[in-house]
Amino acid sequence: MPMADLSRTPLYDLHLARGGKMVPFAGYEMPVQYAPGVMKEHLWTREHAGLFDVSHMGQVILRAKSGSVDDAADALETLVPVSIAALKEGRQRYALFTNDTGGILDDLMVARKNDHLLLVVNAACKTQDIAHLQANLSDTCEITPVTDRALIALQGPEAETALSRLVPGAAEMRFMDATDLAWNGTTLWVTRSGYTGEDGYEISVPEPLAVAFTEALLAMDEVEPIGLGARDSLRLEAGLCLYGNDIDTTTTPVEAALEWAIQKARREGERAGGFPGADVILGQFANGAPRRRVGLLPEGRAPMRDGTGLFAGDRKVGHVTSGAYGPSIERPMSMGYVDIEFAETGTKLEGEVRGKRMPVTVADMPFRPSTYKR
């Protein structure tokens, strides 16, 4: 795609001024790295606080025409296998849009605010997600894409110190809280969450103040801007899925080892089922799935990247969906799908890298323990 056809976030000029190396990503020009490079940016985030522009992601308000947020929750439950009805005001939860065959259309975050739900969806899927919401929920809900706010992630052990200098209320929040906080005459939508395995926040800022807010954070000693390259190695160390690589319409939540995202209330009792692909997904809950997403630790230093075939003897038993070097664990790491009988932690397999079979072991994830502030 020529760069001319790509969208820019409100922080585009700031990225350039900070030496961001811009690449096309999900229809946007985004910084893949800054001058320090992926490795140093990754380690900085783990030790201090990394600032990520995630404004390309879709922010969508879902509001019931009745005015009741409970009705909006009930409506959304028809599209996700997740308990939204039980989500308390001021809390956020991970969710999945599923299709009729039990595949995953997208993964998303859902926050319950006082009179609406706030959804954050993947950049590459946002157009289809909004169409999906409109096609299915427009009888009872208003679906409003938020196009006038930037979204900033601040991640790492010093994120709390940094953000609470601007908005003291941030320190009071715990993991997966969603709160409105006042700053400079405007309202920030803040969640204590992120996608790096670190404690941290995602902050939705009105566009006119996005640069000033970001600059205020970057002026602090704790905070450096971090590109998409390190975002990918951070999320992989944390065992988190990248939509389009690790989960997609051909993978079910059970195959993807995301059972934890499907609360008991959607599996048993009066709220069970009622989402697309429920028969397939609940059937796999009961009887198991033929394959499973697992962590993989290659021996030696050679990374096994996505597409690498996995073998047990002569039998092909799966493939890698994400693979990279883990700067914090100081070794290569991958995740991928294997036939269920090879999914047990400790199973020895081989990955085919450039025609050569290399040993790799099925491993627990996250590869590095997460440090959420629960």
Added chain:
Amino acid sequence: MKYTEDHEWLRAEGDIVVVGITEHAAEQLGDVVFVELPEVETQVTKGDDAVVIESVKAASDIVAPVDGEIVEVNDDLADNPGLVNEDPTGKAWFFKIKVADMSQLDEYMSEDEYQDMIS
């Protein structure tokens, strides 16, 4: 020193050619995390894949720039692939080729020509 369009540098030492990658190439690759070197005594033909470099971004191949025999490889890179970023034109040479015909180097660029190509 001679330079290839693949961003390799070649340094002649008698009938031996030492091969590495340029600073520009190392910068473009990003942090190098793994280097797979050829076996000593391998006979290579110009254009053969000789080295695999894995960076935080992707895998890249380094090709043999001339015909000859690999006579030495830089084992330090196996333990410390980051040398490629720290000192690409010095400590991070990849391999040495014994070359039958040194005129094979004639087709490659001078430093000035290489700088023109990347600027």
